[in-house]
Amino acid sequence: MTRGFDLRARLTDRDSRGLRRGLSSIETVGERSRVVDSYEQCSSSDEQLVFASNNYLGLADDERVRRAGARAAEAIGTGAGASRLVTGDTPAHHALERDLxxxxxxxxxxxxxxxYAANVGTITALTPDVVFSDAFNHASIIDGCRLSDAEVVVYDHCDATSLEKAMSERARDRIDESWLVVTDSVFSMDGDVAPLTALCDTAERYGAWMMVDEAHATGVFKAGGGIVQREGLSDRVHIQLGTLSKALAAQGGYVAGHEALIEYLLNTARSFVFSTGLAPPAAGAAREALSIARDGTRREQLWNNVERLRAGLESLGFDVLGETHILPVLIGDRSDAVEFADQLREVGIIAPAIRPPTVPNGTSRIRVAPMATHTTRDIEHCIAAFETAGRECAIV
Known part of the structure; x- marks a missing residue:
């Protein structure tokens, strides 16, 4: 008798279903890099253009951001050393939080x-009776809902009418419940935007709280904020959440809201209370990146690249989803998408295939994410690579 775990069998099963993945490292985190398939040698002597990173503003290797991280390490240390409720609270944390x-x-x-810790910690700390969650919400939101023990009602993706219907049906015989509506603002696999104004209208009609995850929007939209700021909804969204690891080029997450919310979370969110504080260099780097994002020049460069790349791909006949800086190019079949990504890599573009179960069956895609630091020549190279791969794979 064995009560252990047959992990080799599980891996074999993932292989058979085309779900097993491996690590393929890159040498640098900028807009171009060599790919390292092993720690001993590179798979190619040539740099490849990276069109798959969430480093949207190209700040992860920016000298100003590097220096800010180094200054924090020099002044405070490389790690916080403890939970922030013990001895891990530093000036770097407070300066970043003020700016956020x-x-x-x-x-x-x-x-x-x-x-991830911010989502899980916030939802579980609130202990809502019911969470109304968008069908395409991020895994960290889903896990937060599971761990909260709340009843979860999933409404149709980006559909305020579906949310209204679910709330109306629930409200008929449920009076004394706490309700939380949770949505991403920009959805990372589809590049579309939640109808936040309509969702806020619906939530307010039923007295529910609104929580918006701005992970893929922070730093990219109005004045370095997100969709909440672009739509003028800062006073209607109770909980604004996001990451420091994408456009802000560091590591960590944040929650923004009213004083009582933050005071409550720092006392009750287990992923905050029982975790070592964010590393001071990450806090210093994120603060500098936020300052650069608020300035606007990098954001303008990003959106110019997005516009050129979308127009070029669509002119070739590709179906480009979404309306944001994330450009999912729909391929359809899982194996076709994998072959397409391999063809792109052959001609110098890193843009892996996204396939089920990450996205629904029949909607496998290449998720293209330009950076602000890509040049016009880089964008043209990407478009030409898609044209070549499209011919090789008989997609266009």
Whole structure:
């Protein structure tokens, strides 16, 4: 008798279903890099253009951001050393939180060790009776809902009418429940945007709280904020959440909201209370990146690249989803998407295939994410690579 775990069998099963993945490292985190398939040698002597990173503003290797991280390490240390409720609270954390609160137009902010920890910690700390969750929400939101023990009602993706219907049916015989509506603002696999104004209208009609995850929007939209700021909804969204690891080029997550919310979370969110504080260099780097994002020049460069790349891909006949800086190019079949990604890599573009179960069956895609630091020549190279791969794979 064995009560252990047959992990080799599980891996074999993943292989048979085309779900097994491996690590393929890159040498640098900028807009171009060599790919390292092993730690001893590179698979190619040539640099490849990276069109798959969430480093949207190209700040992860920016010298100003590097220096800010180094200054924090020199002044404070490389790690916080303990939970922030013990001895891990530093000036770097407070300076970043002040800037985040100002950017998100909220009373206060709190940084966590990751965006995942921020989502899980916030939802579980609130202990809602019911969570109304968008069908395409991020895994960290889904896991937060599971761990909260709340009843979860999934409404149709980006559909305020579906949310209204679910709330109306629930409200007939449920009076004394706490309700939380949770949605991403920009959805990472589809590049579309939640109808936040309509969702806020619906939530307010039923007295529910609104929580918006701005992971893929923070730093990219109005004044370095997100969709909440672009739509002028800062005073209607109770909980604004996001990451520091994408456009802000560091590590960690944050929650922004009113004073009582933040004070409550720092006392009750287990992923905050029982985790070592965010590393001071990450806090210093994120603060500098936020300052650069608020300035606007990098954001303008990003959106110019997005516009050129979308127009070029669509002119070739590709179906490009979404309306944001994330450009999912629909391929359809899983194996076709994998072959397409391999063809792109052959001609110098890193843009892996996204396939089930990450996306629904029949909607496998290449998720293209330009950076602000890509040049016009880089964008043209990407378009030409898609044309070549499209011919090789008989997609266009």
């Amino acid at each position: 609160a100002a950017t998100k137009q909220s009373e206060r902010a709190l940084v966590f060790s990751s965006g």
